[in-house]
Amino acid sequence: MAHSTPLPGRVHHKLILLLACWLLSLGCSVHPSSGSVVPLSHVGRAGHGGTIMSADQLADYTGCTEIHGSLTISSPTLRHVSSLSSVQVVTGDLIIKNNPLLGDLKGLGALVKVRDVLIISNRKLPNLDGLNQLRVARTLEIYGNRSLNSTLGLGALTSLSALVVHGSQLSTVYSLPVVELDALIVTDNGRLHSLRGLTQLRKVGYLELRNNPLLFGGQANLLPHLVSTQALVEMGNLSFSQAEAERLRDKNLSLPQRSTTLLSLQNHSESPRR
Secondary structure, three states: OOOOOOOOOOHHHHHHHHHHHHHOOOOOOEOOOOEEEEEHHHEOEEEEEEHHHHHHHHHHHOOOOEEEEEEEOOOOOOOOOHHHHHOOEEOOEEEEEOOOOOOOOOOHOOOOOOOOEEEOOOOOOOOOOOOOOOOOOOEEEEEEEOOOOOOOOOOOOOOOOOOEOOOOOEEEEEOOOOOOEEEEEOOOOOOOOOOOHHOOEEEEEEEEOOOOOOOOOOOOOOOOOOOOOOOOOOEEEEEEHHHHHHHHHOOOOOOOOOOOOOOOOOOOOOOOOO
């Protein structure tokens, strides 16, 4: 019987590397110390994005500090996201939608950077407390969320390109320390009466305000900061509903001197831009 010849050490190591590459292509990795196969979400305290629909799937991210790709949280049963408490960076989008029992975002307290944040139709979510460390995002979109009454929790967000607030129960936009926005879109918010939390805003590329019946309305609002020359230095495209444009005129508010493009009046029935 022929005896097998032991493989040279160099060839043996190459085979191990090839095996590791094959395992990576299957969505797994080889743990550097034990050589055992573990889910990629546990390797190097980094994980891959995906959709979380259960507590077990949420638990897979325990201890992760970085998530590669986009992460969607959409579950009929989740009440919290505490297993994400170590996550500091999401390289893709963070989408939190259709979570009827989700009561807070405190499990995201370590998050510092993400691409886009979408918070959509989470009917028990009262505020955004839990995003207190978030500093950098491209877009923040808030849709629905019928219990959401405060944007408190966004006080560290200084780098943001676009803010969209649509169909919310918010009364005021609080504490957003951004200085410049490419787009600010605020539509169909029945209780919103103030944007005074944007007092540091100096430049807007595109501004759209529609179907916010209390905005610029009562004396308590004083309108103030958003479209007054004391706040904004420069505006780009402007789009208001007829009613909001009339409320602006009633208050004799002037637009910034460097507002260069046409103020257009939009019909109330038009759908919001996304």
